[in-house]
Amino acid sequence: MTEKVRIKDIAEKSxxxxxxxxxxxxxxxxxxxKAREKVEKVLKEINYQPNMYASALAYNKSYQFYCIIPxxxxxxxxxxxxxxxAKACETRRDFHISTEIMYYQRYDIKSFVQTTKECLEKKPNGVIVVPADIKVTKHFCETMHERKIPFILLDSYIPDVNPLTFFGQDSFSSGKFAAKMLMLLAANDKEIxxxxxxxxxxxxxxQQENRELGFRHYMNEHFPNVRIAELDVPVEGSPESNEKKLEQFFSAHPGIRNCITLGSKAHIVGEFLLKTNRRSVQIMGYDMVEKNAQCLRKGSISFLIAQHAYMQGYHCVDSLFKAIVLHKKVDPTNYMPIELLSKENVDFYRRTQL
Incomplete structure (x- = not known):
């Protein structure tokens, strides 16, 4: 009803x-x-709600956001x-919104600092950032606060930097959930x-650190006698070196039947299990990327935990749009659903569903 109220009507009442x-x-x-009080009294009486979309369109301003990821x-x-x-920008294209992706080397603090410096030089209207080292991330966030640049944390949450909002899973709860699902398969195992x-x-x-905390918390509480055998491999390792380490591990631990990784590379183990015909061993991991999905369908990955990365990217941009363009409040924390995929339902998973 209030959308049909004309300025002329408000003027007459006031x-x-x-x-x-x-x-x-x-x-x-x-x-x-006195005049302002009269108008505000009428606005309150009629519960006037301005059409923010129309106002934003009429303003005809362009907005440049930046998304900083590894x-x-x-x-x-x-x-x-x-x-x-990209989809969020397309959806809001009438409002002249664009988002540029900027990259940093994940394990290189200098790379993160340089990328964030370049971002600030571009004078962004809003920023989406995946945190790196806590110290340098906090410094970057403090600078954005000083310059009044709204920003969103993606993937990893650092509450004390006071972002506009956060999108990602509750990592600790996700780790507990992963342990619970794994132990449905490995309840009688002595070692995983x-x-x-x-x-x-x-x-x-x-995020993976917090998942591991949740994972170990659940294991200590419910399966304290199950031994957790770690296999650490370097991220820069070649496929050949990874296979060698995996072969050595399974030779040294012949009784292991269930494995888990708290990241998106379960397929490294899954592909090895298929290649070496270890049909009695499975691994559980995260993220519905194609290599993982292939191993899931073939049976070397037991489950995948999905976290709707597409939705995270979309809602980050949409939240900046709502806060900056429409001047609306957004929820300060947005935890994504923790969903379990198996070979029976993976083909029905819609990663682009909003």
């Missing part, structure tokens, strides 16, 4: 001119306190993020394998 109502609605100067391989989780941001890809003694991300 006893002021149309121009005065227009200035109040757009928070412009040159309005007396450099990645093809068919990776990050490609879905990129596709999601935890596959980790490492760089300078660290896993790929803060």
């Amino acid at each position: 006893g002021v001119s149309v121009g005065t109502v227009d200035r109040v609605l757009h928070n412009r100067p040159n309005v007396s306190k 450099q990645h391989d093809s068919e990776a989780y990050w490609e879905e993020i990129e596709d999601g941001t 394998m935890l596959f980790k890809r490492m760089k300078n003694g660290k896993v790929a991300s803060r």
